[in-house]
Structures are given as C-alpha cells and as structure tokens.
Amino acid sequence: MQKIEHIGIAVKDIEKGNAIYAKLLGVEPYKMEEVTSENVLTSFFKVGENKIELLASTTDDGTIAKYIDKRGEGIHHIAFAVEDIHAEMKRLRNEGFRLLNEHPKKGADNKLICFVHPKDANGVLVELCQEIPKQGY
Ligand code: ZN
Numbered sequence: 001m002q003k004i005e006h007i008g009i010a011v012k013d014i015e016k017g018n019a020i021y022a023k024l025l026g027v028e029p030y031k032m033e034e035v036t037s038e039n040v041l042t043s044f045f046k047v048g049e050n051k052i053e054l055l056a057s058t059t060d061d062g063t064i065a066k067y068i069d070k071r072g073e074g075i076h077h078i079a080f081a082v083e084d085i086h087a088e089m090k091r092l093r094n095e096g097f098r099l100l101n102e103h104p105k106k107g108a109d110n111k112l113i114c115f116v117h118p119k120d121a122n123g124v125l126v127e128l129c130q131e132i133p134k135q136g137y
Pocket of ligand 1: 006079127
C-alpha cells in the first residue's frame with residue numbers, strides 16, 4: 001500500500017457536514033459527487049497531501065444511513081492508495097482477509113475501490129483505492 005488516500009466520515013446531512021468541515025479545515029470542498037450504485041453523496045476536502053471524504057446517504061436504508069443508525073456519525077473508513085488493486089486484493093485474500101467486494105468497483109473521485117471486512121481489521125473498515133488511469137494519451 002502506498003499511503004492513506006483519505007479518511008471517510010459518515011454524516012447525516014452533507015450540506016451541514018460541508019459547512020462544519022469547511023470551517024474546521026479552512027477550505028471548501030473541491031468536489032461533490034453522487035455514487036448512485038451506493039446511494040451515497042460524497043464531498044471531498046484537501047488538506048495538504050491528505051483528503052477527507054464526507055459521506056451522506058441518499059436513501060433511508062442506504063449503507064451510510066444504516067451505519068449512522070447503529071453507530072452515529074463519525075469516522076467510517078480509512079482508504080489506502082494502492083498501485084494495483086487486483087494484485088493487492090489477491091495479496092490480502094492470501095493473507096486470510098475477507099473482502100466485501102468480489103471485484104473492484106467504481107467509487108467516487110475517479111477510483112477503483114474495494115473494502116476489507118472490518119472484522120478482519122480490528123473493527124476498522126479499510127478501503128483500497130486505485131486511481132483510474134486517464135484515457136486518451
Ligand atoms: Zn472512501
């Protein structure tokens with residue numbers, strides 16, 4: 001793994017979350033993106049080399065809505081940048097980690113992503129993410 005790519009924070013209301021984190025970090029989010037396959041609305045902040053991702057559910061029964069019902073708002077996952085997500089998934093499977101995704105899926109912010117089962121990582125939901133190469137050159 002290369003580095004922590006971002007930290008994901010579950011929020012009830014993306015606009016309120018944006019306002020709080022803009023105040024806290026002193027920058028506005030550089031992008032907002034809906035991931036319809038996940039029923040989630042995301043926004044991203046850049047702080048130096050690091051990113052914070054806010055996640056809010058777009059439906060009452062989405063993953064993030066369920067998470068907040070159970071555990072409240074807060075840190076939801078830690079994402080690590082990887083160079084080759086397929087190789088990393090294979091490596092982790094061989095180490096005995098359960099992955100929540102059979103294949104990498106398209107996430108927000110131009111990434112291929114995969115989640116590691118939190119029960120296999122001391123209760124932390126770990127996301128692997130690989131930048132999708134830009135097309136056309
Ligand atoms: Zn994420």
